[in-house]
Amino acid sequence: MSFTLAIVGRPNVGKSTLFNRLVGKRLALVDDQPGVTRDLREGEARLGDLRFTVIDTAGLEEATDDSLQGRMRRLTERAVDMADVCLFMIDARAGVLPSDEVFADILRRRSAHVILAANKAEGAAADAGVLEAYGLGLGEPIRLSAEHGEGLAELLAVLMPIADEYARREAENAPETDVDVDEEGDEAEGPRVPTREKPLQVAVVGRPNAGKSTLINALIGEEKMLTGPEAGITRDAISTQFDWEGLPTRIWDTAGMRKKAKVQEKLERLSVSDALRAVKFAEVVVVLLDVEIPFEQQDLRIADLAEREGRAVVVAVNKWDLEGEKQDKLRELKEEFARLLPQLKGAPLVTVSARTGRGLDRLRGAVIRAHEVWNRRVPTAQLNRWLAGMVEAHPPPAPGGKRIKLRYMTQVKTRPPGFVAMCSHPEKLPDSYRRYLINGLREDFDMPGTPIRLTLRSQADKNPYKGKKKSTPSRLRKHLGKKPHSD
The missing domain is CATH 3.40.50.300 (P-loop containing nucleotide triphosphate hydrolases)
Structure with a gap:
């Protein structure tokens, strides 16, 4: 022990x-x-x-x-x-x-x-x-x-x-264990103990005083993180492993992130750097907002950072118990979310109260859902049927008279989903058409909110002999150089 x-x-x-x-x-x-x-x-x-x-x-x-x-x-x-x-x-x-x-x-x-x-x-x-x-x-x-x-x-x-x-x-x-022996003298196989899953990695990030430590204390059921009315109490990125209603989870409490221009002290720079490392290690990032001042400029930067790092993102609005007009406020939050964070279109938006514990079950469901989407894989045959339909509905442009042909698409990775499309003249395909394909992937394969990576390659990129001069094999060259035998 x-x-x-x-x-x-x-x-x-x-x-x-x-x-x-x-x-x-x-x-x-x-x-x-x-x-x-x-x-x-x-x-x-x-x-x-x-x-x-x-x-x-x-x-x-x-x-x-x-x-x-x-x-x-x-x-x-x-x-x-x-x-x-x-x-x-x-x-x-x-x-x-x-x-x-x-x-x-x-x-x-x-x-x-x-x-x-x-x-x-x-x-x-x-x-x-x-x-x-x-x-x-x-x-x-x-x-x-x-x-x-x-x-x-x-x-x-x-x-x-x-x-x-x-x-x-x-x-x-240690408890004594009895081993059953069968008639042939071999040990009888008892019930197998299921192996424990690798814990889900979750990081809670946000501006100072959004209630991150209070939320984590409510989730783990004990006062492990220091909390209080003062902003910036948390300095280290502290991780805690717990059982989240049957889901093995490791959760990170991180320091509040202020605007870069306001971060002057060396210690605060170290704290923010520690929080950024926690985002890179996490699988799901919960961006925690304050209901009284949601979607501040810094909130948008933090959410965008999580998306650029390729993490699954859940947006949680804390202190919901302080809100009076809940329905009107929720409608306003959803409108602002869609308008200010289009790169996270469809990501879960949940309301919670870390102080009272309301909404924590919805947060768990949103985290599980975001993680599942983050790990989603699309079969290649289904993906190419979809690509043919997208091209037929909206053919790619022909810049400078050069027609761009999208020939083939496959998924090369998950966590987050990454796709490669083979096409002619990939450098000439405009960003608007790339966004058209990404939005189509998101909607047609039910991948809301998760970062999607789309790489365009030409067929020539796969040819290892492209650009190399043709040469005669050495054995053939030696044979051709020999003089014919005389009788």
């Missing part, structure tokens, strides 16, 4: 740096300014031969009210209660501060296993801080340098007995 390790400590002691090193990836944002991490981030850690789950937490603050710092502290305390082991980090160069003593006392009461680590301990400048750490009453501190990877062997040595304890518990609690 794998154990869970929570890394806790004051802001800016190097928790996220150690988290990234343990998981072997740069998952958590790291910056010199304190308080970068606000949400809980989980990862699969590897230390030597040891495998375990590690949780990166927000910096422990002394605030206990409903302020942002107070809510961050409560989220971290929740991680402490969830974890099997707590790694309490201090800054060896700064030494032990009064807040470290307060938090050490809290951890002694709330956690069965507390490991003390003095980070940034490389060099003689950290010696005094390491000695002070003994006074916290948490045993001998481990000298660490998360940035340089020093002290990880000592951490492994401390964690191994804990891992052995959890492995022993797993062996003791």
Whole structure:
């Protein structure tokens, strides 16, 4: 049974740096300014031969009210209660501060296993801080340098007995299984356990304060993401795996994306970059709008970004419980959607209330539908019968008197659907006719809203000998060069 390790400590002691090193990836944002991490981030850690789950937490603050710092502290305390082991980090160069003593006392009461680590301990400048750490009453501190990877062997040595304890518990609690043996002595085959599907990858994106974190908390059924009235609370792209009414799903909560001109701070640029990576990893992107100010210019840019990345898109309008004239507003939203986002024509538009939970079943149905369309494949024979009908109904133009012939079409990929059409003079086919074909594919093969990629190629592109000079084979050339035999 794998154990869970929570890394806790004051802001800016190097928790996220150690988290990234343990998981072997740069998952958590790291910056010199304190308080970068606000949400809980989980990862699969590897230390030597040891495998375990590690949780990166927000910096422990002394605030206990409903302020942002107070809510961050409560989220971290929740991680402490969830974890099997707590790694309490201090800054060896700064030494032990009064807040470290307060938090050490809290951890002694709330956690069965507390490991003390003095980070940034490389060099003689950290010696005094390491000695002070003994006074916290948490045993001998481990000298660490998360940035340089020093002290990880000592951490492994401390964690191994804990891992052995959890492995022993797993062996003791494992249920006994009876094996049926048939008359010939072979083991009887029991009922097969269905293999678990790969989780559906969903990213929730939108402007700051649209309610992304609140929506995800409502979906997973627990307060895992930090929420509040302040805009821009979420900084990292945090992923969570859960069972969405029988559908294995991994969902990303992302930072709010403002206009590029307004993004000045380095940390916000990193947050937006992290959100863009989440869009690239996702299969379905939920663009979350605020019902009070929907389809702002930035909303359109975000939706267009998801379409250009080739993701399936669902547009969700949040805070629907605040809307009075629902029917009139819904009619207005649909009209604006069709007018402002023609490239997503037919994509699902659903109304939700993350605060009350209304509309979440419709959101699930829209996500499943968008994913199915995104994976749709059209048989080649059916596709070419369709192409012949489209050309007959509206023949392609003949620019400069050169007639363009569309000969053949096939689907070469899904996720999103991609098609290749063989034709003469593909470079002369106008964009309007390409749009005519794409819209026809979307309507006739029931692919609303999904990005469709159409590539035009000429028959000559398939001929590997085009442009090469004809040459006589070497053996024939040698034979022709021989003199005839004389009798």
